[in-house]
Amino acid sequence: MKSTSWHENTFDLGDFELVSGQILKSAKLRYFQIGALNAPKNNLVILPTYYGGTAKGVMPWVDQQSSPLDPNRYCIVIPCLFGAGQSSSPSCAHPTQTGANFPLIDIADNVHAQGQLVERVFDNAEICLVLGWSMGGLQALHWAALYPERIRSAVAVCATAKCYPHNQLFLDSVTTALASDPVFADGHYSQVPHAGLIAFARIYLTWAYSQAFFRDSLYHALGFDSIQDLQSFWEQDHLQQDANDLVAVAKTWRSANVFRYLGDEPALKVPTIMLPSRTDLYFTEADARSDAQSLGAEFQVIDSDFGHIAGGPGRLESETQQVFRAVRDALCL
Incomplete structure (x- = not known):
């Protein structure tokens, strides 16, 4: 029987330096947790949020009965994107940075903040999987690039390594x-x-x-x-x-480019699976295929007519089961 008790918390980052050199004042990272760390501290799973979505939108990947992400086995954490309304955002930032005064946030800023969360709240636990859809997938790829020594696998659903011109x-x-x-x-x-x-x-x-x-x-x-x-x-x-x-x-989405952090040899050192939707109009299959080749990632196409939404957590049964199969492969279940 799955545990269904999600706990909401806020991690205070203080004045947080961004990759741009600007400071996000009194930065706060909202996150949701279910499950607990095991004794070896190697069962942590990170599920970053996506554009326009709250943590609740990611929870079906855990709450669905057929999910391989069992909170009785894994400590599962959903960190919320900067700017999206739950973590520090134009709508809830330091008074001097609200509204149009909010600084530009990079995908890497989100991942660096999540890295501090893992280090300081979860005792620098080993991350067995980072799984994300859309902008969550962008974060998963950045995790693999920025912290290869800290994660064992990454799965990026309906995402590419960077935001292409179209x-x-x-x-x-x-x-x-x-x-x-x-x-x-x-x-x-x-x-x-x-x-x-x-x-x-x-x-x-x-x-x-x-x-x-x-x-x-x-x-x-x-x-x-x-x-x-x-x-x-x-x-x-x-x-x-x-x-x-x-x-x-x-x-943040528009400026995304994981290659910026990989240098001349872009191959990831972390086993990574990319799952684009065949009919996605902005994170296209062709762009994802090219990225997977450059990054050395495994490539699996979601054969769906639902476009980008095909990969949305828990939205479509067949597509969700394909994501779950990739998760099982990543976790060696």
């Missing part, structure tokens, strides 16, 4: 749409920029799924009666999010 243009399009709302006021808004957030959501929606998803009405499998219902869901979801948070994390 992906960057996608991010520019959604953030420009948001900024075009006069209420946004270059991030100095005093009320919710409704029009900008709705425009953001509508553009994002068209990229999150594949062309086949819409053509073949696959949204029915997600519980939506029509494209309009799906669109309304996305709009309402984005209206609940802070606009500056969305922009801050988009900047």
Whole structure:
């Protein structure tokens, strides 16, 4: 019987130096934990969060009954992205860094903060797996590059090693749409920029799924009666999010490049599995295949018409089971 008790905690980093040289003042890393370290301290699993998602969105990878991530066996930690509203973010930063004053965060900054969490809260435990989807996958690859001596395996789902030009243009399009709302006021808004957030959501929606998803009405499998219902869901979801948070994390995503930290020999020293979706429109199969070859990672394609969402934790049964098989391989189960 699985334990289902998640514990929420905050790790105080103090004034945290970023790779840019700026300081994230009074930085805080929110994290969720289930399970406990074993005596050898070698059963730690890290599940970083993704764009627009909270820790709750990652929990199905653990809570689902068929998951190989058993909290009775593993100590599982979900660290929340800087900028996304749970850890230090434009919406909850030091008073001098709120809103548009929030500094640029690199993927490596998130991983360095998580490294301090492991060192100081989890007694520098050995990490048997870092598993992430989307921006969580970017973090998993950065973990393998930055701390190869501290982790045994990494699995990156629907992610590439860097943000490629077409992906960057996608991010520019959604953030420009948001900024075009006069209420946004270059991030100095005093009320919710409704029009900008709705425009953001509508553009994002068209990229999150594949062309086949819409053509073949696959949204029915997600519980939506029509494209309009799906669109309304996305709009309402984005209206609940802070606009500056969305922009801050988009900047982190846009600047991602794991090769920056690998030098002339980019092959990872950690066994790594990359699982792109065949129909992902921004973390494309072709880009992921090229990255896997450069990094020396194992490459497995998720053959799905659900686009980027195919890899989302617990969203689709067949795709989730493929992720679980990769996890079992990574953990040698």
